[in-house]
Amino acid sequence: MSFTESEENYIKSIYHLQQQGEVVSTNDLASELQTKPASVTDMLKKLKAKKLLNYERYKGFSLSDEGTRVALGIVRKHRLWEYFLVHELEFGWDEVHEIAEELEHISSPQLVEKLDNYLSHPKFDPHGDPIPDINGRMELRKQVNLIDLQLNCEAEVSAVGSQSTELLELLKHKNIGIGTVLAVLKKFTFDNSLEIKVRDFPPFSISQQLAQTLFLKPLYGATTVGSISK
């Protein structure tokens, strides 16, 4: 079975929102896709009819197994093309997302496999996201300690190393929590403090002790700190 570009975009967005943890809502999906909730509802019905989605009106929705399989196929194509654009064509890693959004809809399965082979089966794309194999399997993204995070690489806080009230108080004061997206701008060797930038806030600095408690994972579609997309 084949799908329209629009259907594929919905499937991919649902997949990504599901990965981010929360239950996906019609409104979430509408804003992710830059469209209106009414349009989303229409498409949900189509995807349900094609058995890609578990959906009941007013009750929410999630990808079916088949929908997930399709989503992983699109993600595979997107990330392989990003890898090609950066490592072969010498694009910057911040320039390739939009182009890959087009390339991911090219349908030939043979093309994907030949490309994968040509690139020697890369496991991660230029943003650090894992590339699913032909069966949809991919390596888990490992959490990285903030201390070890690459400069200017956006990542999302996924765990904290302690639950102490003192730590939580400090995190709250600095507007950092699970899901916060940030990047390291500078590392100071004098005291191992870091200058970081949290989305929608001006840069500020944090201590080595604090940094050590924060674990992060790279973001899908991460960009330079200057131009926050997604």
Place this chain on the structure above:
Amino acid sequence: MSFTESEENYIKSIYHLQQQGEVVSTNDLASELQTKPASVTDMLKKLKAKKLLNYERYKGFSLSDEGTRVALGIVRKHRLWEYFLVHELEFGWDEVHEIAEELEHISSPQLVEKLDNYLSHPKFDPHGDPIPDINGRMELRKQVNLIDLQLNCEAEVSAVGSQSTELLELLKHKNIGIGTVLAVLKKFTFDNSLEIKVRDFPPFSISQQLAQTLFLKPLYGATTVGSISK
């Protein structure tokens, strides 16, 4: 200005039909695009409104300079991708057309230039068709004797060197005629015979004497091609 995939397909088809010499008609275009004449008329009006086409109802049409420029851009992308698919991804030259039909609609101009650079500015695609440069200029294609045809380069029989019944009998037996598309798979130096492959038939071999009577031109836009700059 940008164009829909459908608009681009119309522009490209008009370009190709114009290259084949005759004046292009609504019916020709409809059958080329596997659609109906009424649909063609609708699109012609759209393309005229976008100044890509000189068109007056019932009087015929032709690409404007701007339309030609756009067509050459699409042809450039198509042929560069075909080159990539065959020479980098190791597709057979007979497998790449449909895939390139999709890839030619990817919009990024930067991608085209990086790809061209990556491939070291090839002048001809795997079928022997010339690849327009960024200004729409490309090398003229001349008729080539079958003896001189490059290996694995598809070409269309455009002339035979004799009208003898003996020759025509042989050509008929081998299913070769004007317009036949074939490629040379192998050349044998022992007797200068050639192993060739005619579309839709298994490969077979022909003698030096026969090969010498056959003149071919690479597929698609036949003879002329100027440059439309600016």
Place this chain on the structure above:
DNA sequence: ATTAATCTTTAGATTTGTCTAAATTTTATT
């Protein structure tokens, strides 16, 4: 537990590209 606020869906319209069937224009034939 009502009411208010929010979220989701329906109803009906719009745009793009297509179609069929009928009308119009051009061209070819007698």
Place this chain on the structure above:
DNA sequence: AATAAAATTTAGACAAATCTAAAGATTAAT
């Protein structure tokens, strides 16, 4: 030149994907 044939265009309809506006369902708040 008149008429038949062919090519082209118009008129009206449809499917896909979207929109706005309004109605329906759920959730939150008093």
